[in-house]
Amino acid sequence: MxxxxxxxxxxxxxxxxxxxxxxxxxxxxxxxxxxxxxxxxxxxxxxxxxxxxxxxxxxxxxxxxxxxxxxxxxxxxxxxxxxxxxxxxxxxxxxxxxxxxxxxxxxxxxxxxxxxxxxxxxxxxxxxxxxxxxxxxxxxxxxxxxxxxxxxxxxxxxSTTMEPRAVADYLAKKVGDKQITIATFAPDYSFGHDTVDGFLQALQKLHVNYKLVKQEFPPLGASNISSYLSALVSSHPQYVFNAQYGGDLVAFTKQAEQFGFFKDTKVIAMYAYAPLDALGSSAPAGAIGFDRAAFWAIxxxxxxxxxxxxxxxxxxxxxxxxxxxxxxxxxxxxxxxxxxxxxxxxxxxxxxxxxxxxxxxxxxIRACDHQAEVPEYVGTISKTANPKYGGVHLYDDVFKAPFKDISLSCDEAKALQK
The missing domain is CATH 3.40.50.2300 (Response regulator)
Structure with missing residues (x-):
């Protein structure tokens, strides 16, 4: 309303x-x-x-x-x-x-x-x-x-350049030279498409050996995503980069669990404190989460x-x-x-x-584009609940991606400005 x-x-x-x-x-x-x-x-x-x-x-x-x-x-x-x-x-x-x-x-x-x-x-x-x-x-x-x-x-x-670059850097360190299959899942508007594009471009830049097997773009706020999930499951990816957030990400996780999705696939998503808190013991241990301001790591x-x-x-x-x-x-x-x-x-x-x-x-605050020089936090969701922070399954490790490694340069930003 x-x-x-x-x-x-x-x-x-x-x-x-x-x-x-x-x-x-x-x-x-x-x-x-x-x-x-x-x-x-x-x-x-x-x-x-x-x-x-x-x-x-x-x-x-x-x-x-x-x-x-x-x-x-x-x-x-x-x-x-x-x-x-x-x-x-x-x-x-x-x-x-x-x-x-x-x-x-x-x-x-x-x-x-x-x-x-x-x-x-x-x-x-x-x-x-x-x-x-x-x-x-x-x-x-x-x-x-x-x-x-x-x-x-x-x-x-x-930004939608910085965030996926941080995640791609974390994943690249995890997989090394091994070939992997990847699918993407994101809301169907500019943020979703730009974030997915930024992630794939970062993987290419980091020379990650991957094969893209599926891309799905459900509407923002879609309550029933079973058809999108079915298509995702059928592609058998080893990793899924998911650009959903908030209630949409919680809904995805719960529905994906019903498909047994997390047994063979690692999801990479914005599993910040709020969705992990909402999921409780249903949080997908072993999945890769990212957070823009992880208070427990600051x-x-x-x-x-x-x-x-x-x-x-x-x-x-x-x-x-x-x-x-x-x-x-x-x-x-x-x-x-x-x-x-x-x-x-x-x-x-x-x-x-x-x-x-x-x-x-x-x-x-960078003068060339008014982008704040902030980091991104990435980690692997723990199997163990953290008693210090409400019993939520947080990250076993936290990688703090520095601004200088994930941002556009000022020259790149200016070239895109009108």
């Missing part, structure tokens, strides 16, 4: 401050100055319903916690920050309409989210039209920072503090989506404080090239 009314989220906490809303040449944007008092609004239009709702809901929670922490420290530039949110129902037109309403009616000076890269592309166009910065903490299609690049957009997750005081605070508030461990949303809010706050203004054009000039202190560590 589409939430027609924007809901004002309760104030939350971070290391940021307030912004003053005012019209810009595009229609609405940040206004400068550090005048005290009042509030400033930021918005998040994301998937709050459907099979991938967990990504949107927990991402929103991360943003709200960040803003609450900002307000607890006095706000930004003397102002309190307010969050407005809306459900995009994973529809680009709805996401664009929500973003436009947040800017024109709620006077939002920054946008965050969404989940789907297709929705992100639509919201990106609105952000550029109204000259308001937008921070992507879940959607990660590489085209957002290349083919449709705008100086108003920032991407704080490993050892710093800021992350420890965040995890404890998140647990206290929501009675569960944070998802990667919550973590990266919090870090994105920290990035925006950093830009506001550095610019000493909420003016969009000043903020977007203050961030590129900067190294921002965040809960995931110091996060450098």
């Amino acid at each position: 589409i939430r027609k009314n924007l809901t004002i989220a309760m104030a939350t906490t971070l290391f940021v401050g307030p912004l003053a809303a005012c019209a810009s040449s595009g229609g609405a944007g940040g206004s400068g100055g550090s005048g005290g008092g009042g509030t400033v609004t930021v918005g998040e239009s994301t998937s709050l319903s459907g099979s991938i709702a967990n990504l949107g809901q927990t991402g929103l929670q991360g943003l709200q916690m960040a803003v609450a922490d900002i307000n607890a420290k006095g706000g930004l530039l003397g102002k309190k920050v307010k969050v407005v949110s809306a459900d995009d129902s994973t529809q680009p037109a709805t996401g664009a309409a929500n973003a436009r309403s947040m800017i024109t009616k709620n006077k939002a000076v920054a946008l965050f989210g969404p989940v789907s890269s297709a929705v992100a592309s639509a919201e990106q166009q609105v952000a550029e039209q109204y000259k308001v910065p937008i921070f992507f903490h879940t959607s990660n299609d590489v085209s957002l920072m290349t083919k449709t690049f705008t100086p108003y957009a920032f991407q704080n997750v490993p 050892d710093n005081p800021a992350m420890s503090t965040f995890v404890k605070a998140y647990q206290a508030k929501y009675k569960k461990y944070p998802t990667e989506w919550a973590i990266l949303a919090y870090a994105s809010a920290q990035e925006w706050a950093y830009g506001v404080k550095k610019a000493n203004s909420f003016d969009s054009d000043k903020v977007i000039k203050a961030i590129p090239g900067a190294t921002v202190p965040t809960i995931i560590g110091d996060m450098k």
Whole structure:
């Protein structure tokens, strides 16, 4: 169901401050100055319903916690920050309409989210039209920072080039020179196709000796994937690269188990904490998982503090989506404080090239494409539940793929930009 009314989220906490809303040449944007008092609004239009709702809901929670922490420290530039949110129902037109309403009616000076890269592309166009910065903490299609690049957009997750390269590197180390058969399974939209293409291209670059035996692209959110699974099973792959996530990945795993799929095939998928928690003892031991912000593998005081605070508030461990949303809010706050203004054009000039202190560590924002220099975490799902983190089957080993090894170069990124 589409939430027609924007809901004002309760104030939350971070290391940021307030912004003053005012019209810009595009229609609405940040206004400068550090005048005290009042509030400033930021918005998040994301998937709050459907099979991938967990990504949107927990991402929103991360943003709200960040803003609450900002307000607890006095706000930004003397102002309190307010969050407005809306459900995009994973529809680009709805996401664009929500973003436009947040800017024109709620006077939002920054946008965050969404989940789907297709929705992100639509919201990106609105952000550029109204000259308001937008921070992507879940959607990660590489085209957002290349083919449709705008100086108003920032991407704080490993892209659809980076993520599959990290996984391919991990797999290459596992299989060596041995020939393997591979199939792919991914949602039928830009993210799915680009992620699969990135994975296969990375395997070729790493000289992995593989044979592609099947490719399936079910619709995003499809509840019955038995026909796709049957085709996959019939191809007898040794490995399946699956680009699904959230509830779709959980559904795939449960249905694939009914086919006895995991006996002869290793699945490679976004088995981050949330789907592993949802699967419990049904988590496919021996499968290869990847995670954009594996909190259990990030050892710093800021992350420890965040995890404890998140647990206290929501009675569960944070998802990667919550973590990266919090870090994105920290990035925006950093830009506001550095610019000493909420003016969009000043903020977007203050961030590129900067190294921002965040809960995931110091996060450098590359100037050439506004891609955050973040790693990807990859590992093999353990047969043993981890008692330290809720009895979830996490990774036996964690490979932290560094940004420099998995990203496009600046020359490559610029060549793809318009």
